Amino acid sequence: MHKKLLEQVYKTSDFNSNGHLLIDQLTSHLEDKLNASSRNAINWNEPEKELEFWKNFLSDGDSNDLFKEITKRTTHIHHPHYMGHQVSPPAPITALTGLISSLINNGTAVYEMGMSSNAIERIIIELVCKKIGFAETSGGFLTSGGTLANLTALLSARKAITKRDIWNKGNQNQLGIMVSEEAHYCVDRAARIMGLGEQGIIKVPVTKEFRMDTDLMESKFKEAQEKGIEIFAIIGSAPSTATGIFDDLEVIGEFAKKQNIWFHVDGAHGGAGIFSKKYKHTIKGIELADSVVIDGHKMMMMPALTTALVYKDVKNAKATFSQKADYLLSDSEYEDWYNSGKRTFECTKNMMAIHWFTLLKLYGEEVFDANVTLLYDMGALFASLIEQEPNLELALQPMSNIVCFRYYSPGLDTEELNALNAKIRQFLLEDGEFYIVQTKLKGSHYMRITVMNPFSTEQHFKALIDKIKAFSTSRLFS
Numbered sequence: 009m010h011k012k013l014l015e016q017v018y019k020t021s022d023f024n025s026n027g028h029l030l031i032d033q034l035t036s037h038l039e040d041k042l043n044a045s046s047r048n049a050i051n052w053n054e055p056e057k058e059l060e061f062w063k064n065f066l067s068d069g070d071s072n073d074l075f076k077e078i079t080k081r082t083t084h085i086h087h088p089h090y091m092g093h094q095v096s097p098p099a100p101i102t103a104l105t106g107l108i109s110s111l112i113n114n115g116t117a118v119y120e121m122g123m124s125s126n127a128i129e130r131i132i133i134e135l136v137c138k139k140i141g142f143a144e145t146s147g148g149f150l151t152s153g154g155t156l157a158n159l160t161a162l163l164s165a166r167k168a169i170t171k172r173d174i175w176n177k178g179n180q181n182q183l184g185i186m187v188s189e190e191a192h193y194c195v196d197r198a199a200r201i202m203g204l205g206e207q208g209i210i211k212v213p214v215t216k217e218f219r220m221d222t223d224l225m226e227s228k229f230k231e232a233q234e235k236g237i238e239i240f241a242i243i244g245s246a247p248s249t250a251t252g253i254f255d256d257l258e259v260i261g262e263f264a265k266k267q268n269i270w271f272h273v274d275g276a277h278g279g280a281g282i283f284s285k286k287y288k289h290t291i292k293g294i295e296l297a298d299s300v301v302i303d304g305h306k307m308m309m310m311p312a313l314t315t316a317l318v319y320k321d322v323k324n325a326k327a328t329f330s331q332k333a334d335y336l337l338s339d340s341e342y343e344d345w346y347n348s349g350k351r352t353f354e355c356t357k358n359m360m361a362i363h364w365f366t367l368l369k370l371y372g373e374e375v376f377d378a379n380v381t382l383l384y385d386m387g388a389l390f391a392s393l394i395e396q397e398p399n400l401e402l403a404l405q406p407m408s409n410i411v412c413f414r415y416y417s418p419g420l421d422t423e424e425l426n427a428l429n430a431k432i433r434q435f436l437l438e439d440g441e442f443y444i445v446q447t448k449l450k451g452s453h454y455m456r457i458t459v460m461n462p463f464s465t466e467q468h469f470k471a472l473i474d475k476i477k478a479f480s481t482s483r484l485f486s
């Protein structure tokens with residue numbers, strides 16, 4: 009009986025017919041969304057109702073509707089009205105490479121479990137290192153997301169900089185890292201996982217432009233030292249998630265060098281700027297970093313999760329999870345780049361390198377330039393439209409495709425403005441025609457867009473702005 013059921017599971021003719029059906033369905037989905045043929049970017053449903061739906065579907069739903077329902081009941085990232093979180097509308101071909109990875113299921117941790125993807129991964133990493141401006145001694149790997157990559161980089165930093173053998177003996181003294189108060193929350197989380205505690209996270213305030221105030225680095229460093237905290241790393245955000253504003257990597261890099269600490273660049277979002285001729289300047293100084301994180305699933309048109317973590321000196325990648333001290337690793341241990349599991353948090357890891365390689369092979373590295381440059385240009389265009397509106401204001405001049413803005417009326421105090429802007433966002437969410445997000449900046453509530461879809465146009469932006477204006481006016485005068 010068991011065998012029979014399993015034979016059904018592995019029936020290749022079912023795979024073939026389901027596969028063709030699914031590709032047809034997904035193609036219609038793509039055509040519909042990319043052309044904005046249907047109105048909504050999201051069909052909002054309350055969590056409890058959604059749960060109810062799927063409970064009922066499991067018992068009574070028609071399995072022929074399964075794929076269709078899953079696709080329908082999601083946020084449509086390929087819709088040009090999607091301007092929410094920093095997730096890419098994947099290039100359709102990378103959905104197919106995802107399919108290969110899922111079916112072949114080579115775990116890549118050891119060479120022979122993913123020979124092609126281990127070799128391909130090395131090519132990708134070499135390209136990323138070269139674009140950053142790293143020398144031949146650089147290297148790295150792909151890993152499952154920016155969050156995990158940031159934690160891994162900080163572990164490498166601790167191993168490389170602190171004099172004590174923490175990997176084997178555990179924490180012995182109070183260690184610390186320095187980071188902008190606007191950094192992604194995952195940096196804070198990584199520090200806590202590493203046992204640094206709150207006191208080990210030295211937050212450097214930001215300027216009124218929301219960049220790390222580099223004038224304060226020196227005094228913050230001294231202050232921590234006087235408290236007996238050994239600082240081993242400083243992190244630059246490129247850019248910080250909420251605002252899309254880049255820290256001054258050049259100045260932070262020089263500071264790190266002077267203090268003999270590790271310089272990590274969290275370029276999960278904007279690290280892809282290494283490919284943009286027009287916007288490379290946003291990450292000036294990235295070449296000074298000891299480690300850099302770049303997400304493929306944000307600005308590089310790939311499906312989640314795939315993140316490049318690269319090191320100026322590849323030895324540090326090898327040493328992170330090694331029981332031995334760095335200088336005890338033999339040359340052959342440095343050299344076995346093809347057993348990537350020794351360097352990654354993951355043991356089994358999907359064949360994520362093939363997304364990068366396929367895009368590179370089919371469209372060339374210009375495709376990354378095209379995407380980053382267009383999306384950043386569109387961020388600037390959206391900001392210019394906001395500036396033309398008397399009752400809308402920008403939080404900041406954007407430096408990327410992330411733009412924060414709010415409805416503003418001089419007659420309202422901060423609390424009323426916050427409430428109104430939160431209401432506008434909630435209205436948009438439930439209405440569904442557009443998907444945008446929100447953030448709090450220094451106590452004020454802002455709406456936030458990230459232009460992720462290269463087919464979002466000025467017309468789409470104007471339609472969103474008109475909708476916001478109409479709603480706010482109706483609220484104010486009701």
Ligand SMILES: *Cc1c(COP(=O)(O)O)cnc(C)c1O
Pocket residue numbers: 094152153154155156192194245246247248249274275276277303313315
């Ligand atoms: C998105 C983001 C992260 C987290 O990356 P994931 O791939 O979502 O884990 C970290 N830092 C910054 C600056 C980000 O924008």
